[in-house]
Amino acid sequence: MRKRLKQQRPQSSIAGRRPPRTGERMKMKHLLKSVRMVWKLGKAWLITTILFSIIAGLIPVTALWITKELINAVANLIMDQAGDYRLALSLLLLQFLISLFSSVMTNWQEYLDRKIELRLDHDLQQVILAKTTSVPLAYFDIPDFYHHLSRVQGNQGSRFVSPIRNLLNIGKSGIVIGSFLIYLFTVHWSLVLLSLVAAVPIFLVQRKFGNSKFRLFLFQTPLAREANYTSHLLQDRNAAKEIRLFGLASHLAKRWSDRFWRNANQSLKLLRKQQLADVGLDGLTALFYVGSAGIIIWLIRTTSVKIGDFVAIGQAVQGTQSSINQISMLSARIYEESLYIQNFFHFLEYENQALISETGTQPFPAPLKTGIEIDAVTFSYPGQDRPVLQNVSFQIRPGEKVAIVGENGSGKTTLVKCLMGLYPVTSGSISLDGLNIKQIDKSDLYQHITVIFQDYMRYSYSAHDNIAFGDIERLDDHPHVQEVAATSGVDEFVQKFPNGYNTYLGRFLQDGEDLSGGQWQKIALARALFRDGDVIILDEPTAALDPHAEMEVFRQFESLTRDKTSIFISHRMSAARMADRIIVMKDGQVVEIGSHEELIALNAEYAQMYGAQAKWYA
Numbered sequence: 001m002r003k004r005l006k007q008q009r010p011q012s013s014i015a016g017r018r019p020p021r022t023g024e025r026m027k028m029k030h031l032l033k034s035v036r037m038v039w040k041l042g043k044a045w046l047i048t049t050i051l052f053s054i055i056a057g058l059i060p061v062t063a064l065w066i067t068k069e070l071i072n073a074v075a076n077l078i079m080d081q082a083g084d085y086r087l088a089l090s091l092l093l094l095q096f097l098i099s100l101f102s103s104v105m106t107n108w109q110e111y112l113d114r115k116i117e118l119r120l121d122h123d124l125q126q127v128i129l130a131k132t133t134s135v136p137l138a139y140f141d142i143p144d145f146y147h148h149l150s151r152v153q154g155n156q157g158s159r160f161v162s163p164i165r166n167l168l169n170i171g172k173s174g175i176v177i178g179s180f181l182i183y184l185f186t187v188h189w190s191l192v193l194l195s196l197v198a199a200v201p202i203f204l205v206q207r208k209f210g211n212s213k214f215r216l217f218l219f220q221t222p223l224a225r226e227a228n229y230t231s232h233l234l235q236d237r238n239a240a241k242e243i244r245l246f247g248l249a250s251h252l253a254k255r256w257s258d259r260f261w262r263n264a265n266q267s268l269k270l271l272r273k274q275q276l277a278d279v280g281l282d283g284l285t286a287l288f289y290v291g292s293a294g295i296i297i298w299l300i301r302t303t304s305v306k307i308g309d310f311v312a313i314g315q316a317v318q319g320t321q322s323s324i325n326q327i328s329m330l331s332a333r334i335y336e337e338s339l340y341i342q343n344f345f346h347f348l349e350y351e352n353q354a355l356i357s358e359t360g361t362q363p364f365p366a367p368l369k370t371g372i373e374i375d376a377v378t379f380s381y382p383g384q385d386r387p388v389l390q391n392v393s394f395q396i397r398p399g400e401k402v403a404i405v406g407e408n409g410s411g412k413t414t415l416v417k418c419l420m421g422l423y424p425v426t427s428g429s430i431s432l433d434g435l436n437i438k439q440i441d442k443s444d445l446y447q448h449i450t451v452i453f454q455d456y457m458r459y460s461y462s463a464h465d466n467i468a469f470g471d472i473e474r475l476d477d478h479p480h481v482q483e484v485a486a487t488s489g490v491d492e493f494v495q496k497f498p499n500g501y502n503t504y505l506g507r508f509l510q511d512g513e514d515l516s517g518g519q520w521q522k523i524a525l526a527r528a529l530f531r532d533g534d535v536i537i538l539d540e541p542t543a544a545l546d547p548h549a550e551m552e553v554f555r556q557f558e559s560l561t562r563d564k565t566s567i568f569i570s571h572r573m574s575a576a577r578m579a580d581r582i583i584v585m586k587d588g589q590v591v592e593i594g595s596h597e598e599l600i601a602l603n604a605e606y607a608q609m610y611g612a613q614a615k616w617y618a
C-alpha cells in the first residue's frame, strides 16, 4: 500500500515541503478558465468595466489639458486685469465636472465589483462544497487533502475578479501612458525614454516577491492549520469542559502561539526583504524623476515654455512614471493571483487514484433473498501497512439479527464502513445476494442500508430535522417523525419542550434545549428508523442509555426490525445475547460465530467476555 501511495504523491505534491515549479502554461490555462467563469456569470459587469476603464484612461490627459489651460488663463489674468474671466471660470467648471464624473464612475464600479464578487463567492463555494461532499470518505484520512481544502477557503470571489480588474487597469494605465507619452514626445523624446526605462527593475522585483509569497503560503499551510485547530479548541463549547478540568488552556495557548509566530516570523522575514527592495526601487524612481526634472529645467532655459506648460510637463512625466509603476505592480499581482487561482483548480482536480472506489450502476437487490456475504475481506486504512481487517468471512441471512462483539480496536466499526462501501476493501469481497457492492449504485446502497455510527451527528437544528434527516426525501413527513419518535423514546422528552419538535437541540445556533447523551442517542436511533431501510446497522446504539432505556430500545428495535436484516455492534453482552447470531472479532479477525448458547458452550473468547461482565452483576 505504501508503495502505491508513494507513486501517487506527485498528484498532490503541492502540499509538500517543496512545492513544484508551476508551469507558465498551466497558470495561463487556469487564468483563462477563471476569466471564462467570470464571463459566464457577469457579462454585463465585464462590458461595463471595460468601458469604464477606457473612459478612466482618457480622464488624466483631459484633466492635464484643462489644468494647463487654466493655469495659463489665470497667469494671463494676473498679468492683464482685462483678461478673459469667462474662459478661466468655464475651465474651472469643467474641472469640477470631471472630478465629479470620476467619483461617480469609481463608486459605481466599486459597487459592481462587490456584486460580482459576492456572486462568485457564492458559486465558487458551492463548487468547493460539491467537491468536499463527493470525494471518497477515505480522503478525510489524508492531511494533504485538508491542506488543499484550507487553501481554497475564503475570498474566492475577489481572487477571481482581481486579475481581470487588474488586467483592465493595465489597459487603463496603457491609455494614460500612451496619451501622456504623445504629449511628452511633442516636448522632447528623452522624456519618453527616461519614463520607460524606470519601469524595468520595478517589474522584476514585484514578480520575484509575488512568487516567493505564494511559495511561503504553500509551505505555511500545515502549521497554519494546526494553529487554527488549536485556537478553535480553545473557543469550542465541547472542548471547554476538558480544557478546564485537565488545565490544558495555557499549554494549548502556548502551542497556538508557537505555531502562530513560526509562520508570522517567516512572513515578516519575507516582508523585510520586500520592504528593503521597495526602498531601493523608490530611490531609483526618485532618481529618474530628478533626471526628468533636469530636462524640463534645461528646456525652460532653451525654449519658450509657459507656466501652464511647465506644470503640465511635470505632471505628465510623473503620471507616466506612476502609471508604468502601476503596470509593473499590476502584472506582478496578476502573476501572484494566477498562482492562487491555480490552487483553486488544483483542489477541484485533486485525486488520489489509490483511494478512488469504483462506483457501480446496479440497483440494490431489495428485498434480499440470499443475504449478505463477506468473503475473505482484508483491509488497511489509506497510507497504513497494518491490516485492520484480516481475512474476514461470514454470511448474514435476510431478516437475521446479528451482533458483532469484540474488544476495542478489533475492527468492528471498520467492518461496517467497508460494508457500506465507504472504503474499498484491499482484498476479498462483500456481496448482497451475490452482487458485489462495488457494482451497486452508491446512493441506492445508502437508501437501503441505514447506519448510525458511534460518533453520530448531533445537528444543532430542530428535533424534527434531527430525525427527518434520516430520509431527506421525506423531510416534511411529520407524522412519520412522530411515529418513530414515539417508538424510540424521543417523543417522551421532546413533547415537554416549549416548541415541541420545532425546538432547536443544543445551544449553538439558538437558545435551544441541551440533551443528555442518552437522549441524543435516542434521537440518532429515531433517525435510523425514519429511513426505513432493508438493512439497519447500529454501532453501539445503547452505550449511553440507562439499563431500563436499553431494554426498552432493544424490545422496540426487535419489533421494528422484525422484517429487516440488522447488525448491531455492542460491548454489552446482555444486548448481544438477544441476537440470532453473535460474531466475535479479535485483532481484525473473526474468531467465533454462533448463538449465545453455542458460544457459551464453546467456552472461549465470547464466554470469557460474557463471564467477565456477568461477574460485575453477580
Ligand SMILES: Nc1ncnc2c1ncn2[C@@H]1O[C@H](COP(=O)(O)OP(=O)(O)OP(=O)(O)O)[C@@H](O)[C@H]1O
Binding pocket: 141, 381, 382, 384, 388, 406, 407, 408, 409, 410, 411, 412, 413, 414, 415, 454
Ligand atoms: N480512519 C482511520 N485511519 C486509520 N486507522 C484507523 C481509522 N479508524 C480506525 N482506525 C484503526 O483501526 C483499528 C480498528 O478500529 P475500529 O474503530 O474498527 O475498532 P472497533 O472494534 O470498532 O473499536 P471500538 O470498540 O473501540 O469502537 C484501530 O486500531 C484504529 O486505530
